[in-house]
Amino acid sequence: MSRGPSARRPAPAGNHHGIPDATVARLPVYLRVLYGMADRGVTTVSSEELAAAAGVNSAKLRKDLSHLGSYGTRGVGYDVEYLVYQVSRELGLTQDWPVLIVGAGNLGRALANYGGFASRGFRIAALLDCDPGVVGTVIARHTVRSADEIEEAVRKFDVAIGVIATPAAAAQNVCNRLVAAGVRSILNFAPVVLNVPSDVDVRKVDLSIELQILAFHAQRRTAAARLFDLPPGGDLARGIAARGLPASPAAASPNGRSGRGARAAAESRAVAGSGSEDDYTTGAQAVGT
Amino acid sequence: MSRGPSARRPAPAGNHHGIPDATVARLPVYLRVLYGMADRGVTTVSSEELAAAAGVNSAKLRKDLSHLGSYGTRGVGYDVEYLVYQVSRELGLTQDWPVLIVGAGNLGRALANYGGFASRGFRIAALLDCDPGVVGTVIARHTVRSADEIEEAVRKFDVAIGVIATPAAAAQNVCNRLVAAGVRSILNFAPVVLNVPSDVDVRKVDLSIELQILAFHAQRRTAAARLFDLPPGGDLARGIAARGLPASPAAASPNGRSGRGARAAAESRAVAGSGSEDDYTTGAQAVGT
DNA sequence: ACGCCCTTGTGAACGTTTGCACAAAGTCGC
DNA sequence: GCGACTTTGTGCAAACGTTCACAAGGGCGT
Structure with missing residues (x-):
């Protein structure tokens, strides 16, 4: 209902229900990890282990699980099967x-x-x-x-x-x-x-959005690296020469960038571009059968 | 970057990078909307319009854009082309x-x-x-x-x-x-x-995670809609579950789900599940041959 | 030139999420 | 039965994000 760019919550239906949205978004991850553990025969898991496997902080995991109830055993941890059931139930996965x-x-x-x-x-x-x-x-x-x-x-x-x-x-x-x-x-x-x-x-x-977010961080990283005047390995330049750029006159705009090895600027497109080819769901050619 | 122990916090200097993550996550949405407007020949847009098109609150949009600089004109709004360029640049999309x-x-x-x-x-x-x-x-x-x-x-x-x-x-x-x-x-x-x-x-x-989050909200919705049927779970399952119920927690909840019409329960799977069929990326059969 | 009206940009209040640190509560060895 | 040890569950404070409300600033008509 919220979380992420798809958020749309003008008036009602606020989060006055029990479980925080951030927690709900993580429960499926825990569930997947728990399934994996159950498969490997693990019967009990501590918050530390489960958190590590899910890629989160253990305090966060405990707080998340505490929203479902007190399903752990102090000094021991959580019963994997039991927890799988509880999380599944909370997420509504016990129904079809x-x-x-x-x-x-x-x-x-x-x-x-x-x-x-x-x-x-x-x-x-x-x-x-x-x-x-x-x-x-x-x-x-x-x-x-x-x-x-x-x-x-x-x-x-x-x-x-x-x-x-x-x-x-x-x-x-x-x-x-x-x-x-x-x-x-x-x-x-x-x-x-x-x-x-x-x-x-x-x-x-x-x-597309995910790629753009990655690009933002990647750009920041390379910008930071550039401050140290990172020696641009020889192969970087070679990479540029190697690929046949499809027609990128790249009428360089007011900035000569040189990210990870000079990358062809494509700013004319960035500004003028328009393109209504925002369909990655198409590709409707004949099914191979 | 992987959130976590990577960043120390010796200095309480807020955001150790310029733009908040939440903002970065929304910029691509704005960008897409802006491209659409440019295509339709729109040259100027107000924060109100842009926000509506992007599905966010206008104050949020203005604050987001303010992190890039002051690219708007008071009393008028934002120049679409200019803003496209600025957002693109900030996201690192002006390079290839x-x-x-x-x-x-x-x-x-x-x-x-x-x-x-x-x-x-x-x-x-x-x-x-x-x-x-x-x-x-x-x-x-x-x-x-x-x-x-x-x-x-x-x-x-x-x-x-x-x-x-x-x-x-x-x-x-x-x-x-x-x-x-x-x-x-x-x-x-x-x-x-x-x-x-x-x-x-x-x-x-x-x-899978997105579906599960949807299921959570959907369940909540239907649960709220049937205030009459059953008490809101919770201690119900806890009672039956008690302790190690390795075999069939599933047998415990075929209660009346009357939400949106009777739905076939699939609970045994929910727990026994396991399955290493977590691959929606497979399906690698022959291509066009 | 001037004042009106419109929209941006932002300070401040408010809500949510994270992470720490520790008491409570259980197990295990003896 | 008891003390030592382990791990959960949570109060609290800081960080982060959202929303409100409004002053600052700019265009436009007269």
């Missing part, structure tokens, strides 16, 4: 969640083939696409159906969670139809900001 | 970032076909996979190369950002090799917690 996937491009296919999907309480109810060339094909044992059937599928399978894996241009429309059909939880892979009523929970997964 | 993708399953293919990839300063340097059946095939104009060439590719293309789109089991190994080869920014799609040195920046994109 039929999920509707709209968009059967590369991404939709990747999702449909995701094994962990079915294994944790989520089940693909249906897979829809609007491309007549894809409708009717079988992906991961599901026959792709027409996107016209959104409302019907939601009703028929009692879908509570919708996944939008369509191109950006189609996303809002699909979203509107999902919401109108009664879906209140949406996972959006399309690179657009969806407009929804305040009682709808949208979470966004966006490759 | 060669990206290495490891794993050419469905997800890797979806990424490779993502148009927005190349359009914002990111360029696919190479696409690797370890499946001999995939190596040599062409995806989005890139010939898939062997995963053995990680080190070589990083060196040759001066790769700064690595994308891990492999099955979970292979992820840590690939990660180690990327780091050893000098990559300091990693985008991980595999559902595992990667272990990296503190100077490596890892970002995770995890479908």
Whole structure:
């Protein structure tokens, strides 16, 4: 409901419920680690171990778990199986969640083939696409159906969670139809900001944004390294020469940068650029079958 | 950068880097919206409009932008083109970032076909996979190369950002090799917690976690909607669970879930689960052949 | 030139999240 | 049965993030 750029919480439904959002976001990680431990036969785990495996601070982990109740044993730790159950229950994974996937491009296919999907309480109810060339094909044992059937599928399978894996241009429309059909939880892979009523929970997964955040930190790192006049290894320069830059006149703007080894500036694009090619969900060529 | 013990805190000098993380995470969203506006010919935008389009509060937007400098004009708003340039520059998108993708399953293919990839300063340097059946095939104009060439590719293309789109089991190994080869920014799609040195920046994109967070809120919503049915769990499960109930905590909760119509319980799985099917990055069947 | 109106930029209040440090509460050896 | 040891659960304070509210500043009409 909040967390992240998809946050949208104008008025009500604040976090007056028990568990902090930050904690909820970490519970699935703990759960995954716990499953792994259970698989390896581990029966008991301390907050220190579990925290290390989950990549967090142990105090944070204990505080997180304390929101679910006192399920540990002092001097010993937590019972893995018991904790798995408690976390699963808190997350609502002890019930079955039929999920509707709209968009059967590369991404939709990747999702449909995701094994962990079915294994944790989520089940693909249906897979829809609007491309007549894809409708009717079988992906991961599901026959792709027409996107016209959104409302019907939601009703028929009692879908509570919708996944939008369509191109950006189609996303809002699909979203509107999902919401109108009664879906209140949406996972959006399309690179657009969806407009929804305040009682709808949208979470966004966006490759492009993550890359840009990485780029920011990478840039800072190299900028810092440059202060020490880091010796730019010979191979860096060679790397530049080696790759055939696709046409980058790079009419250098007011700044000559030289990041990790001089990187071709592409600022003309950055400013003039426009590009409505924000679709990584497309790639709808024929299925290899 | 991996949050944690990496940063000491001798001096209470607030943010030891200029821009708050929360702001950095939102800048790409603003940027996308700005591009859309520029495409539509909008030349000037107010914080109110931009905020609405980006799905945030206008005060937050102004504060975010104020971290980059004073690029607005009071009484008027922001110049779209100028702001695009400033945000791009701040994010480091005015330079070219060669990206290495490891794993050419469905997800890797979806990424490779993502148009927005190349359009914002990111360029696919190479696409690797370890499946001999995939190596040599062409995806989005890139010939898939062997995963053995990680080190070589990083060196040759001066790769700064690595994308891990492999099955979970292979992820840590690939990660180690990327780091050893000098990559300091990693985008991980595999559902595992990667272990990296503190100077490596890892970002995770995890479908399963997002779904689980959605499920939590959805459950809460339906639980609230049925105030009548049952007392809000909690001590219920604790009673039955008591102590070591290795076998079937599942048998304990087939209570009336009447939320959005009866849903098939799948609780035995929720606990017994295990499963190493945490790979939504697989699905590496033949490509177009 | 001047005053009105609009929007930015920001100080300050408020809420959330993190991390420390330690008492409470349990186990284990003897 | 008891003391030493281990680990949980939590009070507290600092760090971080969000939101409000408004003064500062700039354009525009007259």
